[in-house]
Amino acid sequence: MEIPAINLKAIVLVHWLLTIWGCMFSWLPASYAWGNFSVLALAVWAIAQRDSIDAVLMFLIGMMVTVLTDIIHFGIYYPLAENLSERNRDTFRFSVGMAILSLLLKPISCFFVYQMYRERGGDYNVNFGFPGITRNRDAYQSIDQEDQSSSSANPFNQAEDCKPGQRSY
Template identity: 75%
Template sequence: MCVCVCVCVCVCVSRCRGCMSWLPSSFAWGNFCVLAVGVWAIAQRDSIDAVLMFLMGMVLTILTDIVHFGIFYPLNEYAVENRFRFSAGMAILSLLLKPASCFFVYQMYRERGGDYNVNFGFPSVSRNREAYQSIDQQDESSGPANPFNQAQDSKPAVRTY
């Protein structure tokens, strides 16, 4: 499967290079590699890692597409050619649809059981108190309620913590 995907990516990049000559080949390679990871994520229905890699790849290609368009978009060289206008329009449409695709991929990630919690190492306060045990209700047989009244009892009590 991996060999077939690599061959398809190579063919698509070489074909697409002719119609999008204003963009570098890194644009096509990045998008087609993320497409290959997306095919892998859909094919393996039980893999959470594949969906997470696809989501991170989509976010990365959004950023790199913006950089590619900002650097390589010609101002007035090819503006009259229909081929340029079509390829630029499709590339911009692809960029505009990627955030919606990221939303749906994130929903697929959540459905498969993924829970992405961001932790930057800062201490945080949690309001979930279900996992804690209360220390207010101690067992009556384990010892006196007040540890300072042990002198009144004939034997010392064992404290449980």
């Protein structure tokens, strides 16, 4: 089964709209809006530069980080709606519902953004630039042993059957 291609613009539009609606009632702190809108700015960068692997990777990492920060925001700042009027209670419920829907859609969006990352040439394993230590030394060539093919390719080596005064070119 092939994974359907979802446009990055559609993902950005959905999350932008849900973030706007989630911030409607002001029950979440400003850090929620700043975090989500800055990740959406990374998505605009990924849309503008269609060949950039870094833009998609930064957007993917930002989406994964906002999943964690959204959970923390909801856990800390979710107020009790008992002391709200009926009109404010409805607005609050809508705002909470849209923020939670955005949170629930983020892992699915991360999956599709990861597919875009792979399509643009990204690796399966994400390398953050830290040097790694490997024990595999099969690719190394020893400098102690001289290879026969390299000695015949070197024009300055004397051939074994030539006289000491003659050079073989």
